[in-house]
Structure formats: structure tokens, C-alpha cells
Amino acid sequence: MNNEPHDALNESSEPSSSLTPSSNSAPRPTSGYPQGCPRLPFSAAASYALLRAKPEQDIWVSLLKQHGDIVYLPWLNVYFVDRPSVVHEILKKRHDVFVRGPAFRASFGRAIGRGLITNEGTEWHFTRRLVHAEFKPKSIADSSLSTFRFVQNRIASWEDSAKSGVPLDVSASLYHIHLSLIGKFLFNNALDGLLDVIHGHVTRVSAETYRRSMPPGLFLPWWFPLPGSKRAHESREQLRVLLRQLISTDCGPTIKHLQNAVAKDGKSEQWLEGELMTLLWTGHETSSQASAWMCFHVAQQQEVQERLYEEIRSMEDAIADGSALDEKLPYHKQVVDEALRLSPAVPRVGRTLIEDCEVDGVLFRKNAHIAISPYVVHRHPEYWEEPEVFDPERFSASNKDSITPGSYIPFAVGPHRCIGQHLAVSQMITVLANTVRKYRFTLANTNPVKALDHATLVPSEHIYLRLEVRK
Numbered sequence: 001m002n003n004e005p006h007d008a009l010n011e012s013s014e015p016s017s018s019l020t021p022s023s024n025s026a027p028r029p030t031s032g033y034p035q036g037c038p039r040l041p042f043s044a045a046a047s048y049a050l051l052r053a054k055p056e057q058d059i060w061v062s063l064l065k066q067h068g069d070i071v072y073l074p075w076l077n078v079y080f081v082d083r084p085s086v087v088h089e090i091l092k093k094r095h096d097v098f099v100r101g102p103a104f105r106a107s108f109g110r111a112i113g114r115g116l117i118t119n120e121g122t123e124w125h126f127t128r129r130l131v132h133a134e135f136k137p138k139s140i141a142d143s144s145l146s147t148f149r150f151v152q153n154r155i156a157s158w159e160d161s162a163k164s165g166v167p168l169d170v171s172a173s174l175y176h177i178h179l180s181l182i183g184k185f186l187f188n189n190a191l192d193g194l195l196d197v198i199h200g201h202v203t204r205v206s207a208e209t210y211r212r213s214m215p216p217g218l219f220l221p222w223w224f225p226l227p228g229s230k231r232a233h234e235s236r237e238q239l240r241v242l243l244r245q246l247i248s249t250d251c252g253p254t255i256k257h258l259q260n261a262v263a264k265d266g267k268s269e270q271w272l273e274g275e276l277m278t279l280l281w282t283g284h285e286t287s288s289q290a291s292a293w294m295c296f297h298v299a300q301q302q303e304v305q306e307r308l309y310e311e312i313r314s315m316e317d318a319i320a321d322g323s324a325l326d327e328k329l330p331y332h333k334q335v336v337d338e339a340l341r342l343s344p345a346v347p348r349v350g351r352t353l354i355e356d357c358e359v360d361g362v363l364f365r366k367n368a369h370i371a372i373s374p375y376v377v378h379r380h381p382e383y384w385e386e387p388e389v390f391d392p393e394r395f396s397a398s399n400k401d402s403i404t405p406g407s408y409i410p411f412a413v414g415p416h417r418c419i420g421q422h423l424a425v426s427q428m429i430t431v432l433a434n435t436v437r438k439y440r441f442t443l444a445n446t447n448p449v450k451a452l453d454h455a456t457l458v459p460s461e462h463i464y465l466r467l468e469v470r471k
């Protein structure tokens with residue numbers, strides 16, 4: 001049987017299939033809504049409270065357990081869809097009807113400019129085709145050795161924490177590492193000296209974008225100032241200036257493709273800026289959180305750490321041969337997959353319906369919003385045994401074929417699946433391999449760490465590690 005990770009890896013119909021209209025003509029339901037799933041009789045206040053609840057993810061898992069894997073909330077006009085077969089259908093087969101919603105596109109577009117993550121149709125297709133070759137496994141593998149050495153150097157500096165016994169703020173350190181990595185990938189520049197500046201700007205813009213994606217900000221016009229709006233605006237402008245400076249130097253191939261499109265295809269400088277900001281943003285926010293969560297899980301699994309250590313020690317010489325890291329370090333890949341199952345860095349994927357549509361006996365209404373949560377889907381008890389248990393064996397060669405399509409979606413599926421998937425996985429394996437080969441580590445946080453949905457899945461406090469240098 002096809003499995004999701006394999007499925008996602010082999011979705012090489014780049015990206016022409018995405019523009020092909022679905023052959024399924026959507027039936028037009030004539031009777032009331034919803035059909036085929038419960039309508040939760042929540043009042044406006046209860047719906048509002050649901051959106052504001054923290055940690056949101058736990059509430060969403062309770063919705064699944066109490067009411068089923070597809071539910072409709074009338075006040076929000078939103079379907080929570082966590083049934084793998086329907087998730088798969090929505091994201092992959094009916095992507096022409098379930099599109100990225102205008103609210104998401106507007107808020108994200110205003111925050112960072114229009115780019116791959118906000119666009120649909122020909123504009124989206126143009127960029128995806130232009131840059132996709134640079135994100136393929138072969139291109140990523142070509143730079144895996146230099147990436148490995150770079151991360152090795154950065155992680156060596158954690159030794160100070162090991163020697164002093166002061167726990168390491170691994171969330172902060174990994175943020176810098178992943179920002180440097182995307183800087184190297186895009187600009188041939190590790191952004192040294194700019195890391196804190198960029199972090200500050202990104203944090204301010206993200207916070208404002210988040211405030212505007214939740215009530216009451218959601219219901220206010222964009223021009224209406226919220227606390228922090230002025231500073232977020234200044235940060236956005238500062239980031240634009242920085243980007244202009246960075247692209248004037250020697251850039252990587254992805255940026256060169258984008259620059260060529262300005263020179264030859266009549267694309268504007270504003271278009272270039274939006275695409276660049278999108279890649280810089282998506283290329284470090286998600287992967288740094290994903291790596292921090294991975295450390296969080298592995299820090300609590302000493303046996304897993306020892307097995308990882310054995311694998312990297314036995315493959316050390318092979319790192320230099322230029323083939324893909326996930327092939328050389330299969331157990332590392334299993335651990336990354338399992339960390340992304342329990343803590344998917346993108347906890348929520350949204351769509352809006354542009355016409356009525358039936359999927360799997362459920363009638364979805366035009367203009368309704370769809371909230372798909374990888375976090376919840378990855379905990380669906382019918383598809384994952386003991387879902388809260390960290391178990392990399394779920395992704396072993398003999399087990400992964402039995403994973404149901406649509407039940408493992410950290411990078412989504414379909415034409416809008418994450419373009420940076422192979423880059424992110426390769427970086428996470430690199431971080432993991434370099435950490436376990438040098439250190440044994442345990443979790444130093446004393447409070448329970450909860451998962452919060454801030455567009456990326458963030459921990460309720462930074463992750464801290466207690467490190468011991470391996471002899």
C-alpha cells in the first residue's frame with residue numbers, strides 16, 4: 001500500500017497537475033448543512049473561547065475524541081477535518097475547489113508580501129516551477145557535506161554549556177542555526193551579525209500577524225492599529241531594506257532564478273521581494289521549531305540517543321560521499337519523522353471552499369473554512385496506536401508501508417505541499433546527527449512544556465537541554 005511519507009516524496013508531478021481542474025465535478029447539495037458530519041451547537045461565545053483557548057491543540061484533540069473527526073462549527077463557519085481519507089482528498093484531489101482562504105492570503109501577504117505560500121493559480125505556478133529544482137533531493141544532497149560541517153561547528157560551541165553545567169537554551173541556538181542555514185541556501189551568506197536583528201524583526205511581525213488572525217484582531221480592518229502595529233510595520237520595512245542589501249551580493253541559484261524572472265519575464269522588484277521574504281521566513285521559522293521539538297523528544301529517550309549515536313559513528317566516513325542523508329542515516333530519518341508526527345511545526349493548514357462539494361459522504365458548503373490539523377490527525381487513535389508515545393519504529397522500513405494515506409501530513413500533500421520538505425528533513429537529520437555524536441543530553445525544563453499554535457507549533461517555554469560531552 002502507498003504510505004504518506006513515501007507518497008509525499010514521490011509527488012514529482014511538479015507542478016503541472018496543480019493547474020489541471022479536478023475531473024470530479026462537485027455535486028451541488030440542495031438540502032441543509034452540514035450533511036455527513038455533526039454540527040456543534042456552540043454559541044458564538046463558546047466558539048470564540050475555543051479559538052482563544054490555550055493550548056489550542058489539546059482542545060482540538062478533545063473535539064476529535066468527543067465529536068468525531070469531521071465537525072462543523074456554524075458560528076465560525078468552519079469544518080474541523082481530521083479524517084485521513086478526507087484530508088487527502090481535500091489537499092490532493094480537490095485542490096481546485098478547496099483553495100487557500102482569502103483571509104490567510106491577505107494577512108500573511110500583508111505581513112511578508114505575496115509569495116509561494118500565499119499565491120494560487122498562475123502566479124503561484126510560475127514561481128513553483130521556477131524554483132522547484134533547487135529543492136529536489138539531489139540539489140539538497142549536493143550541499144549536505146558543507147551543511148554538515150557548518151552545523152558541526154555551531155554545535156561544538158554548546159560545549160561551554162556542557163562544561164559549565166548551565167542548561168543550553170536549544171530553542172534560541174537552533175533558531176540561529178536554521179536562520180544561518182537558510183541564509184546560506186538563499187544568499188550564500190550565513191547572516192552572521194544579522195541573526196539577532198532578523199530574529200527581532202521576524203518576532204515583531206509574526207506577533208502582529210498572529211494577533212490579526214485571531215479575534216478580536218480578525219474582525220478589525222487592517223489599518224486599525226493594535227498594540228505593536230507600529231513597531232511591526234517598522235520591522236517589516238527594516239527587513240525589506242536588509243533583503244535588498246543581501247540580494248545585491250553573490251546569491252544562490254534559487255535567487256538567481258527569481259532575479260532572472262525580473263530581468264527576462266517582466267516580474268517586478270516587489271514580486272521578487274515578496275517571494276524572497278516568503279522563502280526566508282518559511283525556511284527558518286518552521287524548521288527551527290521542528291528541530292527544537294525533536295531535541296525535546298530525543299532528550300527524553302536515552303535508548304534512542306544511543307542507537308542514533310551507533311548509526312552516525314558507523315556512517316561517519318560516508319557523510320562525505322554526497323548522497324542523501326536520509327539514505328545514509330535511516331534511523332535518524334525515522335526519528336525525524338516521529339518527531340514531526342508528535343510535533344508538526346505547521347499545526348494547522350487552512351482552506352476555503354469556492355463551491356459546494358461532497359467528499360466521502362460529507363457535504364461541504366461554499367465559502368466555508370476548512371481547518372486541517374496535522375497535530376490532531378497525527379494523534380487520531382484509529383490510525384495511530386498509542387498516539388502520544390514517541391516511537392520511531394512506526395517509520396521503520398517494515399512498518400511505514402502500512403501508514404494510511406492522509407494520516408501523516410507534516411508537510412501537507414498535493415500541489416501546495418511544502419517545497420522545502422527535503423531541505424528541512426536534511427537539516428533536521430544534520431542537527432540530530434551532530435548533537436548525538438558529540439553529546440548525551442536530557443531535558444532541563446522543570447515546567448511541563450505545552451504545544452501552542454502560533455501559526456507554527458511553539459513550545460510554551462523555550463526548550464533547555466542539559467548536555468554531557470561524550471568521551
Ligand code: HEM
Nearest residue numbers: 116117282283286287290345346411412416418419420424
Ligand atoms: C520542518 C519544517 C517544515 C514544515 C513542518 C513545513 C510544513 C509546511 C506545510 C504543512 C506546508 C503546506 C501549507 C499549505 O498547504 O497551506 C508548507 C508549505 C510551504 N513551505 Fe514548508 N515546512 C517546513 C520547512 C520549510 C522550509 C525549510 C522551506 C524553505 C524555503 C519551506 C517553504 C515552504 C513554502 C514556500 C511553502 C508553500 C508551498 C506552495 O504552496 O507551493 N518550508 N510547509
